[in-house]
Amino acid sequence: MLTNTSYTFQENSILGALTAAELDSLAPHLELVTLLHSEVLFEDNDMLQYVYFPVTATVSLLCCLEDGSCVEVAMVGNEGIIGISVVLGNNAKTLTQAITKIEGQAYRISVRELKNILARSGGRRAGTLKKLLLRYAQTLFVQISQATACNRRHALEQQLCTWLLSCFDRGNSSNLSITQELIAYILGVRRESITVIAKKLQEEGMINYSRGQIQLKCREKLEIHACECYSIVKNESDRWVIDAKAA
Structure with missing residues (x-):
């Protein structure tokens, strides 16, 4: 969904760290869109049409199995980009499902236009955009690696507390609009399990x-x-934001 609401490019860490020249070449191809709650941006193994630079939206990246179950492996807010596979050499084929969990705005650009811009900034000295995307890919890899260990070794209550904190951080708010059904889908567990833990967290004064x-x-x-x-993930994300500002 397109939106006319005004936001600045600087509200996304990658766009905000670009040189004036690179932003000038990118800006005409960026359009501000609203990512709706629970909207699926792409499925795994899709051919990517657009990449997104979130501003106020937060998106979950999910690994989906043949039985229809899914589990979150990373989340992306205004610190990053959705569609990093564009720069990883797999012909823009998606590696995960992407679903909006916090509704909000994002800038999007077609894969074709982004590839053209990256190609023009190549050569002996890669442009700032490509450097930033590759550095962000490292941060995303840390998230995915930690999620693998977390899903295997940590109790669901710990996982939910970690997940909620990460959502509050990216939303820059103490309020989160999301259903138990969507939380259960994202974490790959039964809704009843989320209900029990959410009730406990509320009784202990952590959330309402x-x-x-x-x-x-x-x-x-x-x-x-x-x-x-x-x-671990928050410290890596904070380091990435500092690196982006210093780029």
């Missing part, structure tokens, strides 16, 4: 949950109950 609205009440308690994966 009502009709698809989650309010953060005590970050300190939630961080104590989260697994180590939260701090």
Whole structure:
């Protein structure tokens, strides 16, 4: 869905770190769109048509299995790009499903236009855009690696606390609009399991949950109950943002 709401390119870490010349070449091909709640941007193994630079939206990247089950391997907010496979040499074929979990705005550009811009900035000295995309791919790899370990070794309560904190961070808010059904789908578990844990977190004063609205009440308690994966991924994401600003 297209939107006329005004946002600046600087609200995305990658776009905001580009040189003026590179942003001038990219800007005419960027369009501001609204990513709707639960909207599937692409399925795994699709041929990618667009890549997205989130501004206020947050998107889950999910690994989907033949039985229809899925599990989140990473989330992307305004620190990154959705569609990093464009620069990884697989002919723009998607590696995951992408679904919007926090509705909001993003800039999108066609794969064809982005590839043309990257090709023009190539040569002996790669442009800032390509360097930023490759550096961000490293950050995304850390997320995916940590998610693999987390899903295998940590209790669901720890996973949910980590996941909620990451959502609050990317949304830059203490409120989250999301259903238990979508949380269960993203985490690859039964909805009833999410209901039980959410009730416990509410009873212990960490969150308030009502009709698809989650309010953060005590970050300190939630961080104590989260697994180590939260701090590992957050520290890497913070380093990436610092690196982007210094590019």
